[in-house]
Amino acid sequence: MTHHHHTGPAIVTRGLTRHFTSRKQTVEAVQGLDLEIEQGELVAFLGPNGAGKSTTLRMLTTLIPPTSGSASVAGHDVVTGQRAVRQEIGFVGQGNGAGHRQLGRDELISQGRAHGLSRVDARRRAAELVEDLDLGAVADRKVSSLSGGQRRRLDIAMGLVHLPRVLFLDEPSTGLDPQNRANLQELIRRLHAESGSTVVLTTHYLEEADALAGRVIVVDHGRVIADDSAVSLKSGLGDLVRLGYADPAQAARAAARLERIPDSRVAVTDDAVDLRVKDGSAMVGELLADLAADGVPPTRVEVARPTLDDVFLDLTGRSLRETQQTTDPSDEPTHSTEIDSEVAA
């Protein structure tokens, strides 16, 4: 069997586990992942700092071996078939190591040569990538002089030189401004659509996972806590209808009435009632009429569509934003700022 005929899933993991030991303490970074990712999927691993996203990617790209369990990529085991896996994949890490003194185009050509392309083919491939990734204006400048967004596009071009069947991107848009992030997402979407290759990325931008990935795998403490399309994850949770009252007694009466709605959850805090229910936005008119008829019309109403942060909160009792801020205080402030603006949107 040659890898060209591999027709099974792009990625399979079975009990994939990785522990780290430092100063006699064991960190269970990844704990027993069982995943199947089909060829051509675009998947985002979403989770807070330290959830195990990078460790998972580093195992799948053969940079570190699993402690236990197994994984295969494009039909090859990441341990016994390390070499074959490397030929099939592209990996764009966090801050790749393109030589700063080189010109962007020369970096691409060297990378192509390193992957076994002839000089002519490497030049041709570099030219294609410069075109595809809109690097024309910067390809003939030194890498060290490029902006963050240009540098990221060059990193991605580096990962694409050998037409990988599976592309791994570790936090591709971290550190980019919103405009560059949007451009990069558009680029990833286009590359995925045109190449039909499998794309796996990690992110802690909710908005990115939401906008980009057909499938979102939410990880926390080294485990998968949800795995579905962003749309299903959110619609499964339901909309939040928040009703404000003049006093707590009214709120309590309204809550008692709302608890009769099937498949809903009601929470009261002082003079506000939170109702979580599927398609809440569609039923709000009827709901208000009923409450008015029962003598408990609210004084304020807000309806919020669920975000992936709500999904995370529902699953873990914590917000991605909180974990973002507390797990790694040295983290760049851009992260939490971004997540704030996403939630506010």
Ligand SMILES: Nc1ncnc2c1ncn2[C@@H]1O[C@H](COP(=O)(O)OP(=O)(O)OP(=O)(O)O)[C@@H](O)[C@H]1O
């Ligand atoms: N080489 C290592 N030695 C010791 N601990 C490690 C090592 N690499 C990762 N860890 C720990 O494993 C856990 C998972 O880290 P990992 O980098 O996979 O998380 P992540 O989800 O990618 O987070 P981030 O969003 O911050 O990149 C963390 O607790 C981390 O401190």
